[in-house]
Amino acid sequence: MIPLSILDLVRITQETNAGGALNNARDLARHAEGWGYQRIWAAEHHNIAGIASAATSVVLAHIAGGTEKIRVGAGGIMLPNHSPLVIAEQFGTLAHLFPGRVDLGLGRAPGTDQRTLQALRRSPAASEAFPQDVLELQALLAPPQPGQFLHAVPGEGTEVPLWILGSSTFGARLAAELGLPYAFASHFAPQALLPALEIYRSRFRPSKQLQQPYAMVGVNIIAADSDAEARRLATTQQMSFVDLVRGTRLYSKPPIDDIESYWSPMEKAQAMQMLARSIIGSPSTVRAGIADLVAETGADELIIVSDLYHHEDRLRSYELIAQAQAETIT
Template identity: 75%
Template structure:
């Protein structure tokens, strides 16, 4: 089986709080390390009551401190929200604390709504500078030159591996041009998955970081001991997507027995389109689904979203995937 990784959203549940969400994320990483997962990434979101990972570099430090070998990183940092120099300092610090274990995935979306964008002091058109910002960040993380008057300290010389994240041809083409690994967000925006991967692979230019293309594909996987139980557990994520469509984002909700009582036909169609790259089932169903997705995409790695309300059930889901 190809490498499996985890995208961690640090979901805040109706019967928990932010500290519990972050501690659960760390516990997931501890178990994932034992089960052989390649990496665990934290996603930057802002002003979401149900997601506790806004201060992404701090959440990464919390998780890395509880583990020994698994790679930990950002999936991703929304770079237009930040000065590249600051991100170089933050991830240079992480790389100094946890050498050889830190990844830095970069996206250009704000990770929030437009009102919060203004609170972030994000300037108009900042996403247009994304390619230049990536190059600037890469330079801050490179070894310093003899005549360089400004350095990222920590940061300079750490050469933290960069990834480009995306859900369109833009990110695929940028990753190919810069010779960086590429992660496609098919776990919520699957429409351009195959064209983006084809574009990335055909346009790829080798770089100092990467000799050949490396494509990671996002997938929602809910595994349980039976197909029926997995379908029930999956209703938590289905309700979350439905709430997003309604503009009523909130805390993670317990699973329900019949999702048809929760969404309208139009909402169902919308959610199913967004979640079309999903696998829900028992061990055999999940194994077959993973094999089919890899065959269809040629993915070098899968990054899994396993949005399950109960912590023990989520751990069981990940254990089944790894087994």
Template identity: 65%
Template sequence: MPRLSILELGRVREGGDIRTALDEARELARQAEDWGYERFWIAEHHNMPSVSTAATSLVIAHVAAGSTRIRVGAGGIMLPNHAPYVIAEQFGTLATLFPGRIDLGLGRAPGTDQVTVRALRRDPASGDRFPQDVLELQAWLGPTRPGQRVEAVPGAGTDVPLWILGSSLFGAQLAAELGLPYGFASHFAPQMLDQALAIYRSRFQPSAQLDRPYALVGVNVIAAPTDEEAKFLATSQQMSFAGIFRGARELTKPPVDDIERYWTPQEKAQASQMLAHSIYGSPDTVREGLRALIDRTQADELMIVSDMYDFGHRLRSFRMISDIAAGLPA
């Protein structure tokens, strides 16, 4: 059975607030480490009222301080938005405060819209330098060299583990070339999953960090006592995806009895394509869904998104998923 981990968006729900979302993320990580989850990653998004994790490094510190064992990291830092040197300082600080517990996943997308990109003062061409930026960041986190006049303090010598994240073939090729672990975002962009994993594994070159391919696969899972309840709870996520296509930046909505009355046929088709690998259901349904995904991908690790309105239902879902996975063949 692959390891299980959690991807956190810090969802802000209708009737809630940002502080509550951040504290719930911290509480989820605290409980998840007792349920056997390997790592708890925070996603960087900007200008989204329903997502509270824009200052990703700060949220990682908040979550790590509330837990003791689980690895905490970025899933990921959108590196073109930042100077590699600054990220080295931030994650060097995190690694100093929480030794042996910090991961640094890296993506090349902006994590926002083009208007917000300009507010970030991001060079539109900075994504083209992503491979060079990854190498620069890796160097800042590595040991200092003789005669080096600038070093990341903290940062130098911490060797924070880097991951390449993506939803296309580019990230798979880069992760293979650099010998880094690779995470595929099939929880929202599943179309190239099989091809990306095949390229990553076939082209992998061992490195100082990793001697063989290590593939993480993102997947939406909502577990509940019955299929009907799980599908009901999943409508909050489905409405969030419909909002993307509408250009509506809304807080997470309570679930609805009839999602067909909420979205248009076109929105349904678009969202269904993005959510194609999602698993919503009872323990038996989730068990079969996880087994099929593992058989298909041979993933080393699954990163679970269990996105719903009510925090108590989220906790129950993650606890159930852990129990279900524990019963699968090793």
């Protein structure tokens, strides 16, 4: 049985404001801890009406403060948006507040649109420096060296575990070269999943942090008591992806009975291409889907997005997923 983890989108809905979304994320983490989930991550997004995780390190402090043992982390920090020193200080602070529980996943995408990039003061060429920024961040989190002038206080010496995130083969190559764990975003970009995993494993070089390759696969899983109910609940996420295709990043919407009335054939094709690896159904359907995905990918861990409108439905989904996983070995 491989570990299961959670990627929480910290969704703002038509009925729940940002404060409610943040408190729901914390409540989910508390429940997930009891259900045996390994970690819960939140991702950096900007200028998106329906996502409340822009200040990611603050969100993680809120989540970690309501839990005792589950790992918390960024999935991820979009490093080209920031100075490595600032991120080392932020996550070093988290590591001192919550020792042994903090992960730092790093991505090179902007997490927003081009106009918002300008507001972030990010250079269009910033992503080209991503590998060097990762190395700089790693050095700032390491024990100080003789003669070192720049120090991340707090941060240095914490050696917060770094992960490389990716939705293409670029991140796979970098994670392999640096000997870092790799998380692939097949919950929205499934096409390159298998090639990226092959590149990562075949080119992996052991490092101080990691001796063997470790691959975590992102996957959408929506569980309910029946396949039909799960499919209805999944329409919330399907509508969100259609809104993304339309360029209208709106609040999360409640599920509907007829998704065909919401999207055009072209929008359906685009949305379902991004959602192609979703697992939707009853516990038995979910159990089989997880087994097939792990067999196909050899994943060391799954990080699950269960993007449901009502908080109670989301809690139930994650509970059923954990139960389905546990029943796999009984």
